[in-house]
Amino acid sequence: MAKSTTPTKAAAVRQRGVTMSDVAKYAGVSRTAVSFVLSNRENASISEETRTRINDAVQALGYRPNAGARALASQRSDWYGIVTEIVTAPFAVDIIKGAQDQAWLDRRFLLIAPSDQADAVGPNQGLEDAAIEKLLEQRVEGLLYAATYHRAVHVPESAHEVPTVLINCFDADGKLPSIVPDERAGGRIAVERLLQAGHSRIGVINLDPHIPAAVGRLKGAREALAGAGLELDPELVVSGHATADGGYEAACEILDRYPKQDRPTALFCLNDRMAMGAYDAIKERGLTIPGDIAVIGFDNQELIAAYLRPKLTTVALPFEKMGALGVQTLAALTAGQPITADQQLVDCPLLERSSV
Amino acid sequence: MAKSTTPTKAAAVRQRGVTMSDVAKYAGVSRTAVSFVLSNRENASISEETRTRINDAVQALGYRPNAGARALASQRSDWYGIVTEIVTAPFAVDIIKGAQDQAWLDRRFLLIAPSDQADAVGPNQGLEDAAIEKLLEQRVEGLLYAATYHRAVHVPESAHEVPTVLINCFDADGKLPSIVPDERAGGRIAVERLLQAGHSRIGVINLDPHIPAAVGRLKGAREALAGAGLELDPELVVSGHATADGGYEAACEILDRYPKQDRPTALFCLNDRMAMGAYDAIKERGLTIPGDIAVIGFDNQELIAAYLRPKLTTVALPFEKMGALGVQTLAALTAGQPITADQQLVDCPLLERSSV
DNA sequence: CTCTGCATAGACAACGTTGTCAACGACGGG
DNA sequence: CCCGTCGTTGACAACGTTGTCTATGCAGAG
Known part of the structure; x- marks a missing residue:
């Protein structure tokens, strides 16, 4: 600390560019010493006194190491890049939040670049390539590639030049490591919850049956039923938008297909938006939730799940954790x-609210 | 374009660090020439042939300029920093999207740093300072400071070292330029819409009356009423969470305070979440929307406004535009x-749906 | 009183650019 | 044939670090 001058004042005085030499001069030591102290290298032997003298000088001058110069000289940068359509379609923002927080803990910086992958091949294919190119120009040490919904993706060639990890998607070419939600376990836990509440005839409102989310969640549902000695009645599975x-x-x-006694007593909706629609259908028929029909969702889209009446019990997608x-x-x-194509599965926790 | 070798192949061959000299050598020209072409400086005279030869070499070698070195040498960087609590509380993500898109157009890079401003003074005050510090170490040329909801903020000292613009908030010390929604015009347009639909007795569900959003929106509401020769009945303004x-x-x-004939026929809810609650209260009383009571919201929180039944007419906060x-x-x-403390107001457009 | 080792200094070469300059060969016009 | 211009070159000094190496002053141990 400079004795009486406030740091503010010192900062104001400073004109563009206090360098390491300035610090050295101010502290009356050599540049070498300053460099040693600042990057506290081990093999250096610096007396406690010099050390504090240098730190004081840093404070007093408001010295700020030049990250670019450092990266240039040391051939390392503190940056990761994340390229994601989440910037353009902010459904899974929590992925960015989780990544950002972790990066911050690791004292690293996240450069966020937009992508318009949206659907694999598109008019904007160029944007994504350009984004990665820009990121590589910044000499990021690694790339994160995140999607808004769980699916296979084709990662541009250039992403292979640095370590790359896929989040909420996986490599169609099977070369890169990825991190995806454990849809199966999620489906299982959802249906187990319904079974536990005494339901045995369970309807499933399915997504497009080809997407990984649907495949996994359904598989999990079947496993749960099998665990109770039951089977999934294919007639009770209806797909929709x-x-x-x-x-x-x-x-x-x-609901309309069966007479009352054959009607399912619970609905497993493969996402919360569909559950929202299901609520309307149920209420419209004078039925109550969860009294007549229990409902469980998937995704935990806060604004929906937490505000529906009754509040929706659902399985959360672990975006932040991913x-x-x-x-x-x-x-x-x-x-x-070493880089392998491992796929890490992340748990989807059940969030109990009031619809089961 | 390299004649037959695919760019892919060339890229794979390349080992860390193709430099400008490599390009020059490959193209059989001088470094100077390459530099001229790449930063296409005006005062340079380069023949069309050399130019293409150089560009080809760039392609063939997969040359990628080192952004750090460039910044170091030219004393300029292509980076802006944005520090925002939006990373931690992703309500207004669209601010980031808007900024990112624009930055991309300007061929600039946005470094996004987290903040926990949440409430001005807090345990995490440090995080924000550290974030700005980090940003300045990267030698960003300017800072954006964004809040999740419209309010006054205290910007850390260090932010004054580079040009700084506040988004969705304004400087409590009145020194920095800011960009905020035009709450007043928004309030006016909302109430005008109700008036136009024939309502003259309008209830207002108010926010905490001290926040800028409430002040502005109410003021706008009064103006609209005044324009129709009416006044806002203070009894009809109720604040809530x-x-x-x-x-x-x-x-x-x-709704319960008045006999039917005195009851307001429309509610102006100062945000969509409150409108969601108002819907319940109205429906519970057997009243219809918009038949018996028209409702208009504010914020345009998509997941709510677009999914309520009937869909909610509301005034949008122009996050992306800001x-x-x-x-x-x-x-x-x-x-x-020159830097002035100008406050730019951005229009809040009315989104017509079905609740008026 | 010399030897050893510690704390520091000073020099220098990288890192990959930008930017400025002086200079050169070739070519066309006068 | 000389001169100016065009297209280009090569050299060099920045930019702010890291990293490595040799030198040096000084203290304490032998």
């Missing part, structure tokens, strides 16, 4: 761990 | 425009 309207229609179909794990994995890779 | 429950309670109070405008303003400042 992944929207409230889609859910509404699917629910109508299931983001954090992505950074950790990347850290391991950049530290030299 | 900014939640669905808060809106529910406030709506109950307004983000973009922030970057544009910053560009002007870094280009040398």
Whole structure:
């Protein structure tokens, strides 16, 4: 600390560019000494006194190391890049949050670049390549590639030049490590919850049956039923658009198809928006939730799940955790761990609210 | 373009660090020439042939300029920093999206750093300072400072070292330029819409009356009424928590206080979550929307407004636009425009849906 | 009183650019 | 045939670090 001058004042005085030499001069020591102290290298022997003298000088002058110069000289940067369509379609923002927090803990910086992958091949294919190119120009040490919904992706060639980890998606070419939600376990836990509540005839409002989310969640549902000695009645599985309207229609179909005694007593909706529609269908028929029909969702889209009446019990997608794990994995890779195409599954926790 | 070798192959061959000299050697020209072409400086005279030869070499070698070195040498960087609590509380993500898109257009990079401002002074005050510090170490040319909800903020000292623009908040010390939503015009347009639909007795579900959003929106509401020769009945303004429950309670109070003929025929809810609660209160009383009571919201929180039944007419907060405008303003400042504490107001457009 | 080792200094070469300059060969016009 | 211009070159000094190496002053041990 400079004795009486406030740091503010010193900062104001400073004109562009206090360098290491300035610090050295001010402290009356050599540049070498300053460099040693600042990057506290081990093999250096510096007396406690010089050390504090240098630190004081840093404070007094408001010295700020030039990250670019440092990266240039040391051939390392503290940066990771994340390229994601989440910037353009902010459904899974929590991935960024998780990654950002973890990066911050690791004292690293996240450069966020936009992507318009949206659907694999598109008019904006160029944007994504350009984004990665820009990131590589900044000499990021690794890349994170995140999608808004769980699916296979084709990663641009250039991403292979540095360690790359996929989040909420996986490599169609099977070369890169990825981190995805454990859809199967999620499906299982959802249906187990329904079974535990005494339901044995369970309707499923399915997504497009080809996407990984649907495949996994359904598989989990079957496992749960099998565990109770039951089977999934294919007639009770209805697919619909992944929207409230889609859910509404699917629910109508299931509810109207059977006489009361054969009607399912619970609905497993493969996402919360569809559950929202299902709510309407159920209420419209004068039925109550969860009294007549229990409903369980998937995704935990806060604004929906927490505000529906009754509040929706659902399985959460662990976006934040995936983001954090992505950074950790990347850290391991950049530290030299061999790159494999491992897929890490992250748990989807059940959030109990009031619809079961 | 390399004639037959695919760019892929070339890229794979390349081992860390193709430099400008490599390009020069490959193209059989001088480094100077390459530098001229790549930064296409005006005063250079380079023949078309050399130019293409150099570009080809760049392609063939997969040369990628080192952004750090460039910044070091030219004393300029292509980076802006944005520090925001939006990373931690992703309500207004669209600010980031807008800023990112605009930055991309300007061929600039946005470094996004987290903040926990949450409430001005807190245990995490340090995080924000550290974030700005980190950003300055990267030698960003300007800073954007964004909040999740419109309010006054205290910006850390160090932010004054480079041009700084506030988004969705303004400087409590009145020194920095800011970009905020035009709450007043928004309030006016909302109430005008109700008036236009024939309502003259309008209830207002207010936020905490001290926050800028409430002040501005109410003022706008009064102006609209005045324009129609009416006044705002203070009894019809009820404040509540900014939640669905808060809106529910406030709506109950307004609806139950009067006999049918004196009851307001429309509710202006100062945010969508409160409107969501108001919907419940209205429906509970057997009233219809918009038949018996028209409802208009504010914020346009998509997941709510677009999924309520009937869909909610609301005034949108122009997050994306503010983000973009922030970057544009910053560009002007870094280009040398003098820094003033101007506050730019951005329009809040009315989104017509079905609740009026 | 010399030897050893510690704390520091000073020099220098990288790192990959930008930017400025002086200079050169070739070519066309006068 | 000389001169100016065009297209280009090569040299060099920045930029702010890291990293490595040799030198040096000084204290304490033998």
